[in-house]
Amino acid sequence: QKEVEQNSGPLSVPEGAIASLNCTYSDRGSQSFFWYRQYSGKSPELIMFIYSNGDKEDGRFTAQLNKASQYVSLLIRDSQPSDSATYLCAVPPRGYMEYGNKLVFGAGTILRVKS
Amino acid sequence: DARVTQTPRHKVTEMGQEVTMRCQPILGHNTVFWYRQTMMQGLELLAYFRNRAPLDDSGMPKDRFSAEMPDATLATLKIQPSEPRDSAVYFCASGPKGGAADTQYFGPGTRLTVL
Numbered sequence: 001q002k003e004v005e006q007n008s009g010p011l012s013v014p015e016g017a018i019a020s021l022n023c024t025y026s027d028r029g030s031q032s033f034f035w036y037r038q039y040s041g042k043s044p045e046l047i048m049f050i051y052s053n054g055d056k057e058d059g060r061f062t063a064q065l066n067k068a069s070q071y072v073s074l075l076i077r078d079s080q081p082s083d084s085a086t087y088l089c090a091v092p093p094r095g096y097m098e099y100g101n102k103l104v105f106g107a108g109t110i111l112r113v114k115s
Numbered sequence: 116d117a118r119v120t121q122t123p124r125h126k127v128t129e130m131g132q133e134v135t136m137r138c139q140p141i142l143g144h145n146t147v148f149w150y151r152q153t154m155m156q157g158l159e160l161l162a163y164f165r166n167r168a169p170l171d172d173s174g175m176p177k178d179r180f181s182a183e184m185p186d187a188t189l190a191t192l193k194i195q196p197s198e199p200r201d202s203a204v205y206f207c208a209s210g211p212k213g214g215a216a217d218t219q220y221f222g223p224g225t226r227l228t229v230l
Contacts, residue, residue, distance in 0.1 A: 034217065034218070043223050044221045049218060092217055102163050103219060104160075
């Protein structure tokens with residue numbers, strides 16, 4: 001089982017709708033979760049991160065953690081065509097508790113927002 | 116606006132040639148990561164430094180790849196000799212000490228084509 005798994009998509013949503021992106025992780029002890037956005041031909045850009053103590057909202061973006069089912073979601077409200085990108089989920093690897101962890105990235109989900 | 120910088124942005128070379136990629140991490144960041152991204156494999160971690168010391172290079176082909184940090188403002192990734200299968204985008208990322216120490220900020224990448 002991969003440490004981080006994402007549906008490759010594409011996920012297509014109409015403009016203005018809520019886009020919901022999911023990421024499952026294998027290590028039940030994971031404490032931090034990261035979402036990156038990558039536009040075609042560009043580098044990954046950190047959108048937000050959450051710790052295992054709760055969900056987080058930042059503007060139109062909300063990250064939610066479901067510990068029991070071991071998945072983390074990224075919700076994008078009022079989706080815009082400019083949100084069309086690949087969204088990468090990342091988690092510190094299993095057993096790697098050292099300060100300043102490396103991250104394991106999922107393969108990413110392609111989001112397409114249609115106007 | 117602090118950013119990770121990488122040079123060159125594009126490199127086309129012939130098989131067998133040496134390739135050197137450079138990265139300047141964000142000032143004050145103490146962790147540096149080298150990634151390779153391809154359509155087939157996604158984002159793969161090649162090497163990881165903290166306070167200039169190599170911590171993990173298990174993802175890097177040892178026979179042809181080498182990574183170093185001559186000083187806190189420069190990280191290098193060398194491929195010698197290069198092969199067509201090395202064609203990919205190579206990203207450098209840096210992370211801060213303290214605070215959200217797992218966060219990583221990516222540079223623009225070096226797009227390498229080996230003919």
